[in-house]
Amino acid sequence: MSAEIQQKIESLREELQQHNYSYYVLDEPTISDFEFDAKLKELQTLEQQHPEFYDANSPTFRVGGEITKNFPTVRHQYRMYSLDNSYDFNDLEDWERRIMRTLDEPVEFVAELKYDGASISLLYENGILSEAVTRGDGFQGDEITGNVRTIQDVPLKLTGDFPQRFFMRGEIFLSRKNFDRINAQRAEDGLDLYMNPRNTASGSLKLQDSSEVRKRRLSAVFYQFIGEDFPAETHWEILQKAKSWGVSISENSRLCRTLQDVKDFINFWDEERHKLPFEIDGIVLKVNSLKQQQQLGYTAKSPRWAMAYKFKAEKAETELLSVSYQVGRTGAITPVANLKPVLLAGTVVKRASLHNEDIIKKLGLHANDFVFVEKGGEIIPKITGINLEKRDTQSSEIQYITHCPECGTELVKIEEQAIHFCPNEAHCPPQVVGKMIHFVSRKAMNIESLGQETIQQLNREKLIENPADFYALTKEQLLPLERMAEKSAQNIINGIEKSKEIPYEKVLFALGIRHIGETVAKKLAKNFPSIDELKSASLDELTQVDDIGEKIALSIIAWFEQPENLLMVERLKQYGVQLQKTENQTDTISDVLAGKTFLFTGKLSLFTREQAEEMVERHGGKNISAVSKNLNYLVAGEKAGSKLKKAQEIGTVEILDEQQFLDLLK
Numbered sequence: 001m002s003a004e005i006q007q008k009i010e011s012l013r014e015e016l017q018q019h020n021y022s023y024y025v026l027d028e029p030t031i032s033d034f035e036f037d038a039k040l041k042e043l044q045t046l047e048q049q050h051p052e053f054y055d056a057n058s059p060t061f062r063v064g065g066e067i068t069k070n071f072p073t074v075r076h077q078y079r080m081y082s083l084d085n086s087y088d089f090n091d092l093e094d095w096e097r098r099i100m101r102t103l104d105e106p107v108e109f110v111a112e113l114k115y116d117g118a119s120i121s122l123l124y125e126n127g128i129l130s131e132a133v134t135r136g137d138g139f140q141g142d143e144i145t146g147n148v149r150t151i152q153d154v155p156l157k158l159t160g161d162f163p164q165r166f167f168m169r170g171e172i173f174l175s176r177k178n179f180d181r182i183n184a185q186r187a188e189d190g191l192d193l194y195m196n197p198r199n200t201a202s203g204s205l206k207l208q209d210s211s212e213v214r215k216r217r218l219s220a221v222f223y224q225f226i227g228e229d230f231p232a233e234t235h236w237e238i239l240q241k242a243k244s245w246g247v248s249i250s251e252n253s254r255l256c257r258t259l260q261d262v263k264d265f266i267n268f269w270d271e272e273r274h275k276l277p278f279e280i281d282g283i284v285l286k287v288n289s290l291k292q293q294q295q296l297g298y299t300a301k302s303p304r305w306a307m308a309y310k311f312k313a314e315k316a317e318t319e320l321l322s323v324s325y326q327v328g329r330t331g332a333i334t335p336v337a338n339l340k341p342v343l344l345a346g347t348v349v350k351r352a353s354l355h356n357e358d359i360i361k362k363l364g365l366h367a368n369d370f371v372f373v374e375k376g377g378e379i380i381p382k383i384t385g386i387n388l389e390k391r392d393t394q395s396s397e398i399q400y401i402t403h404c405p406e407c408g409t410e411l412v413k414i415e416e417q418a419i420h421f422c423p424n425e426a427h428c429p430p431q432v433v434g435k436m437i438h439f440v441s442r443k444a445m446n447i448e449s450l451g452q453e454t455i456q457q458l459n460r461e462k463l464i465e466n467p468a469d470f471y472a473l474t475k476e477q478l479l480p481l482e483r484m485a486e487k488s489a490q491n492i493i494n495g496i497e498k499s500k501e502i503p504y505e506k507v508l509f510a511l512g513i514r515h516i517g518e519t520v521a522k523k524l525a526k527n528f529p530s531i532d533e534l535k536s537a538s539l540d541e542l543t544q545v546d547d548i549g550e551k552i553a554l555s556i557i558a559w560f561e562q563p564e565n566l567l568m569v570e571r572l573k574q575y576g577v578q579l580q581k582t583e584n585q586t587d588t589i590s591d592v593l594a595g596k597t598f599l600f601t602g603k604l605s606l607f608t609r610e611q612a613e614e615m616v617e618r619h620g621g622k623n624i625s626a627v628s629k630n631l632n633y634l635v636a637g638e639k640a641g642s643k644l645k646k647a648q649e650i651g652t653v654e655i656l657d658e659q660q661f662l663d664l665l666k
């Protein structure tokens with residue numbers, strides 16, 4: 001018996017650790033928060049009943065996050081805790097009872113929205129932001145000051161009567177609008193879509209390039225202030241003070257005198273939250289008096305003076321009508337469930353994403369099943385389960401398609417992505433047309449006169465099959481088309497002609513190579529100044545470029561292996577499209593760093609990482625992203641960590657401080 005329980009406890013611990021890793025490190029959870037919390041509660045109960053299996057490393061005692069190896073590590077002067085959570089009112093009443101047992105005096109609560117993002121701790125010294133650190137494992141976190149500085153809601157300098165040195169904690173999150181904007185851009189670039197705003201916010205903070213972080217337009221809100229001699233007696237007062245220093249605090253907090261006030265607040269937001277411009281996953285309650293907070297103290301993992309009330313994701317049951325398959329511009333197949341319309345979280349849902357074959361298999365979906373749909377963090381609802389009691393015993397399991405619904409070509413599956421592709425890039429209609437629409441789009445070749453419908457028409461008439469064909473079009477060929485006047489035909493020809501001036505980096509993006517978005521195209525153009533250099537680059541050479549991983553590199557190599565693509569590139573060249581970087585004289589200052597590779601690590605104080613990388617480029621050097629034998633110089637700032645150690649181990653890497661780097665440029 002006891003061996004069985006021990007085994008159960010250990011397997012729960014292991015499973016939860018795995019989920020923590022997926023959630024905090026990969027930003028790709030595989031189960032819902034509700035399921036995670038249920039498992040955690042189960043483990044907690046077992047551990048309480050069986051103290052003989054105590055383990056200080058159990059997920060019940062530890063904050064789930066980790067530090068990464070990509071940023072300097074900073075020890076928190078004050079620990080960062082998690083929050084105890086509950087999904088019903090009874091738990092709140094229990095919590096109040098426990099508080100009363102310790103305090104035995106009236107207690108006020110502050111109720112706040114529980115923003116769904118990533119926690120951050122900021123240090124302000126003399127009113128200046130000096131350090132931003134993630135929660136990590138609660139004891140130490142990643143120092144990401146450069147990235148946090150790009151967030152508009154984070155004041156770089158405070159005003160008014162702020163304490164001389166203090167920490168403030170808050171949440172970095174992404175508004176629904178910006179999440180949609182980023183995903184729309186990713187769809188246009190043929191990249192995988194992000195799952196939800198929380199994971200995207202958390203993932204954005206871990207990017208190496210601060211200018212990329214800036215583009216995400218993250219938001220921030222602050223809810224805890226820690227330091228010696230705080231000029232206040234209650235949490236509520238501090239919030240108001242912080243506001244006067246220019247700190248962004250939530251406008252929706254409320255001071256509650258009784259638990260009934262708290263309940264009203266919760267009920268109100270359970271409904272209203274869908275109208276907020278950002279996502280919340282619950283309400284946080286805090287004891288208002290700072291003295292009482294101190295008396296209550298902390299457990300191993302969370303404050304006793306605070307409690308999260310989490311909303312359950314809204315769920316509805318409906319019938320699966322059919323599964324259809326969409327073919328994207330890059331050939332990726334997306335299965336979609338068509339549902340009998342049902343009301344969910346304020347909107348009518350008719351479709352749900354099924355993502356890929358593995359998800360369908362895992363669900364064990366049958367035709368005409370009754371399914372549960374949920375709107376969690378995701379904007380597109382998802383199917384989370386099946387009501388097996390209602391299943392028709394005659395129904396058969398959904399079989400994933402084996403051939404492209406558009407062109408009939410046999411699909412290929414890329415294992416590690418679990419996604420099917422139609423490999424018929426050159427002739428599959430949605431891919432062919434999609435690629436040409438992408439080619440002329442604003443951020444690519446910017447040929448405004450060519451609309452989606454004209455392209456479809458031209459393709460039906462067999463006048464164009466790939467982007468190179470645009471440049472062979474004549475006015476005479478255009479005129480007979482439906483609704484084509486002399487003037488618009490001339491505009492199209494002019495627009496195409498003008499696109500020959502579009503710079504190389506945009507042409508690279510326009511080609512629509514899988515995983516090559518705007519930013520990646522820029523990086524490639526910088527490092528491989530002509531298409532011929534890019535074509536002959538090896539896997540190694542490609543992955544040495546900052547932010548170019550193996551997935552992108554392999555996609556580039558595969559693209560250049562297709563004879564149709566090589567032919568198209570040759571034709572584009574002949575037509576005069578820019579397929580190499582034009583030397584921009586003002587761009588480079590010198591070539592003193594020519595042939596040398598650089599990497600910056602640790603906390604830089606003389607310049608930012610972006611400025612440093614730009615200096616390298618403008619003096620003819622190259623930035624690379626990892627420490628390897630190919631690295632010539634590692635420039636190490638304060639608190640440099642694992643990269644410095646690795647460089648020392650390799651032995652051939654020259655290690656410089658910031659001043660020594662500047663001296664190189666002289």
Ligand SMILES: NC(=O)c1ccc[n+]([C@@H]2O[C@H](COP(=O)([O-])OP(=O)(O)OC[C@H]3O[C@@H](n4cnc5c(N)ncnc54)[C@H](O)[C@@H]3O)[C@@H](O)[C@H]2O)c1
Pocket residue numbers: 019020022023024029030031032033034036037063064081082083085112113114115116117118119120135170171223284308
């Ligand atoms: N689905 C999964 O696989 C998985 C895995 C791990 C964790 N999780 C989820 O994450 C939770 C644990 O994460 P956690 O430790 O970050 O706890 P939590 O997210 O439940 O609560 C603590 C966090 O809430 C945030 N917060 C937002 N608004 C706040 C406010 N007004 N005041 C104070 N804090 C506020 C802070 O970042 C704080 O660190 C689990 O309960 C689970 O729901 C899910």
Ligand SMILES: [Zn+2]
Pocket residue numbers: 327404405406407408409422423424428429
């Ligand atoms: Zn196809």
